[in-house]
Amino acid sequence: MIESRPLVAMIHAVPTGARVAQEAFAREFPQATVWNVLDDRLLEDALGAADGDGLTGALRRRMLRLIGHVVDGGAQGLLLTCSSYGDVVNTARALWDVPVLKADEAMFTAALAGPYERVAVVASTPPAVPAAVAQFEALAPAVRPDRPVRLVTALSEAAARADTPEAIARQLADALTAAGGEGADVVLLAQYSLSPARDALAGLLGVPVLDGAGAAARELRALLVPRATVTP
Structure with a gap:
């Protein structure tokens, strides 16, 4: 049985991601007790890795050891806030019987499951755009197999x-207009660092704006506190 204050662990690669995620959980999932684990070389080592997908076997094992550490410590849910390690989540799900979320997975799932026909993704760093598109397109067949969706990106x-x-x-907002995405039904923030601008951007555009950390907090809240009412 899940306790009234479930223990949620977050594994971070950069302090900025940790701060944004903590703020999101304080806002969206205040019932949780949050356990933060920071390895501030995870991102640098992933970017410098030699193999094709950016992760060596050693880096995968390192992340799995961190996941095992928090699960052994009693974590009832887990969020990896570094998107570079998203592929490790599939292995973790096979090894441990607790919810393990990728950085932006809940955000993309919420957008695809919603009533939106035109989805915009905005970013401030070039690598974030193709990474977001790849995640979105990978989830679409499973989450939304029967409804078309148009995706527009802006940098x-x-x-x-x-x-x-x-x-x-x-x-x-200016970049989205220039990219022809001013008619989007929902906007997704491709980086945790953009989360502080969520409400201001929603006000400018007049449409919902989703961030990865907030969506993850809502999904874990729904999984770990069954009676909670979760809204996007």
């Missing part, structure tokens, strides 16, 4: 240099 490197949530939101 604003200027947003990475903006110093307030409002300024970030303005840069993202």
Whole structure:
């Protein structure tokens, strides 16, 4: 039986992701007790890995050891906030009987399961765009096999240099307009670092804006607190 304050572990590769995820869980899943584990070389080592998909066997084993550590410590749910290690999740799910979420999986699932016909993905770093598209397209056949969806992407490197949530939101909105995505039904933030601009961007565009950490918190809340009412 799940306790009234379920223990949720998050494994982070960068301090910024940790902060954003903690804020999301405080907002969306306050019933949880959060356990943060930070390995601040995970991302650097993944980017420097030699094999084709960015992860060596040693890095996969390292992440699995971290997952095993928190599961052995009593974690009832787990979020990996570094998208570079998303492929390890499938192995973890086969090894442990607890919910293990990829960084943005819940966000893409929520968008595909919703009533949206046109989905926009916005990012501030170039690698985030193809990574987001790949995740979205991989989930679409299982989550939404019978309804078409149009995906538009927008990149604003200027947003990475903006110093307030409002300024970030303005840069993202401008990039989305330039990309022809102003008619999107929902907007997805491709990076945790963009999450502070979520509400400001929703205000500018007049449509829902989803972030990965918030969506993950809502999904784990639904899984671990069955009576909770979860809304996007």
